[in-house]
Amino acid sequence: MSWWFTKLIQQLNRMMYMAGGVALFILLYVWSVLSASKTVEVPLEARIPEHPLFSLAEHSVYRFSHDLVAQVDHDVLGYVFSTQEWYWLKGLSLISQCLLWGVVVIGLLALTSAPIRRYGFSMVLMAAVVLNSRVFDLDNQASIHPWWALFLIIMPMLAVYVDIKKQLPMRPGQRLALIAYASQTGSAKRLAEQLHETAQSLLDVRCVSQLTTQQLLSYQKVFFVVSTQGNGDAPDTAHSFLRDIKKQTKSNVDTEFSVLALGDRTYNTFCAFGHQLTDLLRQKGFKLALPTQEVDRMDVSAVDHWWQQICGRLGIVSDTVSMQYDTFTVVSNECLNPMQTHRHVHRIRLYCSGARYRAGDLLAVQADETNEPERLYSIASYEKDYVELLVRRHLRSDGHVGLVSGRLSAMESGDLVKASIREHEAFHLVDDVPLIMIGAGTGLAPFVGFLKQKQAWQSQTPSWLIFGEQYAQYDDYFSHDLKALKHSGVLTRMDSAWSRPDGDYVQTLLKRHQAEVRQWLAQGAHIYLCGSREGFGNEVCHTLQQILSDTYFETRLHTDLY
Numbered sequence: 001m002s003w004w005f006t007k008l009i010q011q012l013n014r015m016m017y018m019a020g021g022v023a024l025f026i027l028l029y030v031w032s033v034l035s036a037s038k039t040v041e042v043p044l045e046a047r048i049p050e051h052p053l054f055s056l057a058e059h060s061v062y063r064f065s066h067d068l069v070a071q072v073d074h075d076v077l078g079y080v081f082s083t084q085e086w087y088w089l090k091g092l093s094l095i096s097q098c099l100l101w102g103v104v105v106i107g108l109l110a111l112t113s114a115p116i117r118r119y120g121f122s123m124v125l126m127a128a129v130v131l132n133s134r135v136f137d138l139d140n141q142a143s144i145h146p147w148w149a150l151f152l153i154i155m156p157m158l159a160v161y162v163d164i165k166k167q168l169p170m171r172p173g174q175r176l177a178l179i180a181y182a183s184q185t186g187s188a189k190r191l192a193e194q195l196h197e198t199a200q201s202l203l204d205v206r207c208v209s210q211l212t213t214q215q216l217l218s219y220q221k222v223f224f225v226v227s228t229q230g231n232g233d234a235p236d237t238a239h240s241f242l243r244d245i246k247k248q249t250k251s252n253v254d255t256e257f258s259v260l261a262l263g264d265r266t267y268n269t270f271c272a273f274g275h276q277l278t279d280l281l282r283q284k285g286f287k288l289a290l291p292t293q294e295v296d297r298m299d300v301s302a303v304d305h306w307w308q309q310i311c312g313r314l315g316i317v318s319d320t321v322s323m324q325y326d327t328f329t330v331v332s333n334e335c336l337n338p339m340q341t342h343r344h345v346h347r348i349r350l351y352c353s354g355a356r357y358r359a360g361d362l363l364a365v366q367a368d369e370t371n372e373p374e375r376l377y378s379i380a381s382y383e384k385d386y387v388e389l390l391v392r393r394h395l396r397s398d399g400h401v402g403l404v405s406g407r408l409s410a411m412e413s414g415d416l417v418k419a420s421i422r423e424h425e426a427f428h429l430v431d432d433v434p435l436i437m438i439g440a441g442t443g444l445a446p447f448v449g450f451l452k453q454k455q456a457w458q459s460q461t462p463s464w465l466i467f468g469e470q471y472a473q474y475d476d477y478f479s480h481d482l483k484a485l486k487h488s489g490v491l492t493r494m495d496s497a498w499s500r501p502d503g504d505y506v507q508t509l510l511k512r513h514q515a516e517v518r519q520w521l522a523q524g525a526h527i528y529l530c531g532s533r534e535g536f537g538n539e540v541c542h543t544l545q546q547i548l549s550d551t552y553f554e555t556r557l558h559t560d561l562y
């Protein structure tokens with residue numbers, strides 16, 4: 001109900017300005033025609049001035065051509081201009097015209113900015129009416145009183161000034177509004193950029209990792225789009241920002257804020273970071289403009305509800321928010337472990353012209369059914385326009401096949417998929433350093449991308465892959481590609497842990513090779529961990545915590561656990 005009401009008011013508001021502008025134009029036009037028709041034609045020797053704003057309406061003007069002296073008749077009133085006065089009038093006429101064209105230019109510029117567009121529109125309109133009228137006409141048949149003309153120009157300018165003052169009470173040097181995002185797997189980033197596009201140039205957009213408290217305070221309003229990671233934690237990109245905010249001591253903070261908290265209701269710590277951020281900012285004196293909006297698995301209706309309130313406050317009209325996806329075409333789909341009874345893994349190759357990404361990024365695939373959240377898959381390639389995925393056909397406990405994984409694994413060449421690339425900043429390669437990649441199951445995917453990116457770099461640093469799966473004879477995915485990468489020298493070491501029947505797990509391998517792991521770290525290696533959180537992720541993290549020093553655990557470990 002309230003959403004429809006807001007929309008209705010916005011539309012009425014928009015239409016009112018348009019209708020008012022058009023009505024005013026028609027009124028002025030009719031008036032100018034009627035007044036012009038009343039003007040009495042007087043046979044004149046010559047006329048002055050040529051284009052004055054302060055036109056001598058309703059006056060008959062004469063100029064004695066030889067000595068440049070002019071006389072104005074108005075019923076009984078007569079006036080003789082001196083030569084000097086005549087030049088003054090000419091000058092004034094020139095200034096008045098420049099002024100009006102200036103108003104037209106400013107008005108046109110104002111049209112590009114949403115909140116003052118309506119005033120830009122009326123400024124251009126008014127200036128055009130005055131320029132078009134007979135005020136400056138060579139025949140001197142002025143139809144608009146000069147003071148009225150001035151009033152018409154000043155009023156919209158005043159309206160712009162008052163409106164800007166009212167809506168944006170800004171301190172000198174203070175900027176209007178910012179969308180600040182903190183994202184782990186790219187969804188908050190993508191959403192923030194999309195919202196920024198709908199608000200045109202009115203707002204800035206920036207990752208919190210590139211934001212200091214000082215910069216934050218320079219904005220009048222800040223809208224945060226943040227996700228929650230791990231177990232109620234902040235995304236990695238938010239850590240330095242949080243440290244900076246905690247140090248802020250300024251007492252009179254003018255900046256208002258609101259938080260859009262992305263999360264997943266299946267976690268006990270639903271949207272925990274969004275709420276933590278709200279509490280912290282309030283403690284530090286920032287003013288809460290709108291209550292924190294929780295978003296369960298990218299539910300766009302919740303996003304839209306929040307965004308429309310913000311647009312209302314900024315005086316802009318925005319279309320309903322919806323996630324934007326690109327169309328990918330299936331090039332091939334191959335089952336990599338057909339001998340497995342279930343747990344089939346598919347290698348799916350997709351094409352989308354212009355698709356660009358870095359190794360470690362994700363592909364968000366739209367679910368066909370409404371209210372179903374999108375699914376994220378690690379990209380297993382490093383190639384322009386092409387994306388490869390490793391998709392496990394998910395069998396639920398009730399025996400049904402997972403909605404998106406089932407649809408993807410049944411796809412044939414030429415089928416279309418709606419998807420979008422999500423930047424996974426915390427899981428990109430950090431320069432060309434030695435790599436230890438630890439993955440289980442489809443968690444192998446990003447490492448294929450890493451190795452191909454290293455190959456493209458002609459990397460000289462070593463790479464070690466530790467991979468865990470069930471059966472050596474069925475689940476040795478990508479063995480062909482991995483052999484080629486080993487042959488080319490990019491993959492320098494590979495260890496596999498087969499849980500059946502060997503009972504070998506990745507964490508067992510890590511413990512066995514812990515001395516070498518430490519040696520690699522001493523040589524600058526970074527560790528990347530990818531796979532399911534339950535079981536694999538938690539176990540491996542626990543083992544790494546035992547093997548590594550705290551500093552290495554915090555600074556050298558990158559995780560993509562789902």
Ligand SMILES: Cc1cc2nc3c(=O)[nH]c(=O)nc-3n(C[C@H](O)[C@H](O)[C@H](O)COP(=O)(O)O)c2cc1C
Binds near residue numbers: 187233235263270297
């Ligand atoms: C490893 C992992 C841990 C997560 N932990 C939480 C959590 O504790 N609470 C929550 O509400 N959502 C959690 N989520 C869900 C994310 O917040 C949600 O998917 C969000 O849309 C991701 O946004 P991002 O891509 O910008 O990081 C988690 C997601 C992942 C992948």
